[in-house]
Amino acid sequence: MAEQDNEDRTEQPSEKRLREAREKGDxxxxxxxxxxxxxxxxxxxxxxxxxxxxxxxxxxxxxxxxxxxxxxxxxxxxxxxxxxxxxxxxxxxxxxxxxxxxxxxxxxxxxGGLNFSAEALQPKFERLxxxxxxxxxxxxxxxxxxxxxxxxxxxxxxxxxxxxxxxxxxxxxxxxxxxxxxxxxxxxxxxxxxxxxxxxxxxxxxxxxxxxxxxxxxxLRMTRQELKDEAKESDGNPELKGRIRQLQFQMARKRMMQELPKADVVVTNPSHFAVALRYDEGRMGAPRVIAKGVDELALQIRLVAGSHRIPTVEAPPLARALYATTQLDREIPASLYVAVAQVLAYVFQLKQATARGEEPPKAPQPEIDPDLMGPYQF
Known part of the structure; x- marks a missing residue:
């Protein structure tokens, strides 16, 4: 059995195992x-x-x-x-x-380096x-x-x-x-x-x-099962980690929906994607994504935008590119400056036309490099 156990120990010792051995004076x-x-x-x-x-x-x-x-x-x-x-x-x-x-x-x-272990000084009567x-x-x-x-x-x-x-x-x-x-x-x-x-x-x-x-x-070599058990012990219970990630996602989603009313425009796919943009010329170097989502979350973004009278622009390629390239609460990349500028200019013109009672302008359809859409270009 001992020989079989030694044959199974084919993996190099982990840092945790080396540290524990060092603490024991080994x-x-x-x-x-x-x-x-x-x-x-x-x-x-x-x-x-x-x-x-x-x-x-x-x-x-x-x-x-x-x-x-x-x-x-x-x-x-x-x-x-x-x-x-x-x-x-x-x-x-x-x-x-x-x-x-x-x-x-x-x-x-x-x-072995400088090492002092009190455990190594303890008497071990089994050696007798x-x-x-x-x-x-x-x-x-x-x-x-x-x-x-x-x-x-x-x-x-x-x-x-x-x-x-x-x-x-x-x-x-x-x-x-x-x-x-x-x-x-x-x-x-x-x-x-x-x-x-x-x-x-x-x-x-x-x-x-x-x-x-x-x-x-x-x-100090380890078996693959020992490595897996150690990784599980170090990383924690997978179910607990999943629950923590779920709670983090819910909190991030709640914060995102709280920031959504501050958006200047929501760019949609029209139904599958929704990305909310905000631009403060005095505080931001470029427009920033403050909310984004797909499917059900995209629907909620559109509903909140409608209840707060935030303009919604249907530009499918731009919506997919914004979703693929920009993380939440980050500024858009330089490659999308021109397209987003067209949308913001349209929103400004739309507000002016509404205030004057004039006919609304035609919504822009910016051209987007398909590579910017990543996995969402089709």
Missing amino acids: VPRSRDLSGAVVVLAGVATLISGGHGAMAHVRRIYGLGLDYGRDALFSDELPVRVLSLAMREALLLLTPVALATVLAALAAPVLL DPVEGLGRIFAMRGLVELGKSLLKLVLIGAVLVLVMKNWQTELMGTGRGDVASGTVRAMTLLGRGALLFGTVLALIGGADALYQKYDHTKR
Whole structure:
């Protein structure tokens, strides 16, 4: 059943799943990468302070070789030499220790980022179960960790063998000659060996970091059903969303009908489409659509317009173009300026003719580019 479940987990983890895992402290970590960073930080500090380190090493060597006859028979000599040697060793190793501590704290940020989880600090007593412990050891992840450890042992061992073989003459030469030159050669070989060792660890750590990131993503993979359930949970109940959309539509429709009496003209299809326009030259850059609808809503717009004596102009192509191109409470596009200007001019002339008792002018029929009607051109 577990294998079947893993086979079904083919989808990449969602942001929500990654965030929840991070809150639990489950982030990709690589002990090999952290160890490599710590070693390289210590080596870099040791090499950068080579002259100072060399001086401390010389003093430590000198403490064991420089003493007179009186000091040799003194009871205080061992204590004095030991205290001075410990002081020099402390001065030598303190910068290295600080660098390695800082590197150990900063190394995890390279892969998993800075993360603190209180949940990860809580004790988990199920980990004390010996049966589950054996299962973890012999699981695929345990076998992979065992293989990585053996590979590291082989690589590091091979490097050490090559170092001992190629540097054998130089290592033996550190015991010849004076103390100063021997110390310099020993410290140089130590620094080169540590740098080579850190480089090997860095290569291993880089490969392990890639694997840990892949393994972390693989463990958090989801099934398609889990993705659907999560999307449903995040987006909410579809029935509730539908109800909210219905209420929003009703409120928008109510506001639209309240604004309709302010319209200057209603352009109709004549029966299927109705679009109400308003134009305030001092406040608007272009005429604005304040109401629009099709079929039943178009009929209501025409009825409200009739009750408020708002002029209605039958211009089917223009009505369909206005409905297709302009959202509610938005100004009309520049491509319809001329056509709407003809309609507004007709409305102005109609009001003047009515006031004077003259015969009403002929309603315009503006030419409209069929592409502006979108899906409503037929």
